[in-house]
Amino acid sequence: MDFDYSPRVKDLREKLIAFMAEYVYPNEPALYAQIDEGGDRWTTLPLLEELKQEARNQGLWNLFLPESEVGAGLTNVEYAPLCEIMGRSHFAPEMFNCSAPDTGNMEVFERYGTPEQKAQWLTPLLNGEIRSGFSMTEPAVASSDATNIQMEIRREGDEYVINGRKWWSSGAGDPRCRILIVMGKTDPDNPDRHKQQSMILVPLPHPGVTIVRHLPVFGFDDAPHGHMEIAFDDVRVPASNILLGEGRGFEIAQGRLGPGRIHHCMRIIGVAERALERMCRRLESRDAFGGPIANQSIWSERIAESRIALDQARLLTLHAAWKMDTVGNKEARIEIAEIKVAAPHAAIKVIDWAIQAFGAGGVADHIMSNAYAYARTVRIVDGPDEVHRNQMARLELRKYRNTDPARTGGEGSVYLA
Structure with missing residues (x-):
């Protein structure tokens, strides 16, 4: 095991440290102030968007994707010290397009998405044009055991119909959130409990999707990112929105x-x-x-x-x-x-x-x-x-x-x- 930094990581690390010192730490007070200004906390932060563009101009963008032509191609060991530096500020991960849940969702699209799904959702996520949410946890079951998930995903012809309720859907409060990755059950009677679930794509806004409320974390609303409780009522999406196939959730x-x-x-x-x-x-x-x-x-x-x-x-x-x-x-x-x-x-x-x-x-x-x-x-x-x-x-x-x-x-x- 060799954890020494490669020349590329050393270069990126120095660039990140310099960027944090010049752009991130000095602007934290202004970023917190922008969240509290104007009365509407669920909106984008102009200063954060400016800093994201600066990070992209400096090549400090999408560093998280390993073994990928669309990301930086760093290994997990190489990414670790860079991710640690980003972690030093509440705002920094998003500045480099390396924040959850987008990182995990982009990896899902990269690994499991069809070419059409990648073109529609992965490309704008990688470009920072939209944001995404992940809906897995449910209020009515112990979701630490994912086989408990009860949301209904029912096939009807060329569509799936989705019914149920999710909460702690991180990222769904952002006004730029345009896609949810949703986990539910397509085959509840399958004797293999690990093949009852599927994941499906739900674009936003959608007439059957209702943001019920935001859920605070120790009193923080995490605006404009948010962790939302969401109701899905007869949400219809094309059958092509299923990820990888039924039972693969x-x-x-x-x-x-x-x-x-x-x-x-x-x-x-x-x-x-x-x-x-x-x-x-x-x-x-x-x-x-x-x-x-x-x-x-x-x-x-x-x-x-x-x-x-x-x-x-x-x-x-x-x-x-x-x-x-x-x-x-x-x-x-x-x-x-x-x-x-x-x-x-x-x-x-x-x-x-x-x-x-x-x-x-x-x-x-x-x-x-x-x-x-x-x-x-x-x-x-x-x-x-x-x-x-x-x-x-x-x-x-x-x-x-x-x-x-x-x-x-x-x-x-x-x-x-």
Whole structure:
């Protein structure tokens, strides 16, 4: 395993760092202000659109797509340090057209879409002309088990008719959202529970699609992106809108969520690294009880523990990325599950200490508040911790079945008094 940066990654990394310093960090206050201006929070941010064009002009665009002619063609290991840099700002991923759910949706179109679907939806997404949403989770079932999904997708002649309700459909609040990837059941009686589901494309606006409400995340509405509850009432779409074919929805979901999970982990490390830097600078700039707060032993311990936690999370993430690149997402599923648990836990701890270092100012800080809400949410999105831990335990137990414990000392003597 060689995690050294390639010459191309070194060049892109330096360009990203320079771009963040010149365009992103200085403009964060103005971007937050634009969200709050004018009364309508569900609209595009003019400044963000300007910065997206600048990023594109500098060749910092669509860096996320591996093994692709339409993206940057970086491997997961190469993309990891770049995604971490983008993660340092709430606004940065979208500036580089590398934000969820568009990244995952673009990968779905690239891997599973027909030429017609790619021309209609992938091309404008890659160009940043439109945005997209992903509708999988449902309010009436435990959606951490995707086989529970109940939305009805029924074939009628040359059309599919869709009925049901979704929530936490990220991206659907954006006025530029023109396409939803929707998961539902086309064959609920199939004895194989993993072949009952399909994914289908629903263009927006659509007369049968109603945005019921936006769902806040720790009080944040995440406007203009949003996480929406959506009602689908007799939504009719052409049969050609099915992705890959009936019964392939679970397969597509697994293919989509693998890269999505590792992208979240890469970004969350960047979020936490910025929190650690701000914490250290704050501790050295404030005096209490006769000297800089940084000199107090409890803060020395917290700084050290933060450094350890983030380096561990980064190495785990790079290892998972390397496995994905070398043996594929399926074979790397235990490593992906590991980081999906470890990275947000490390980030939450570091961000919490950073808030504590800022005192009362920490709970009012835009950057810190968004960081904490995002880090805590990552413990749920793309599968909660409990699901990943269960999967890891099953795979770990399976390793020792039908193997000889004598070869590894797996059954050492036990002394019983």
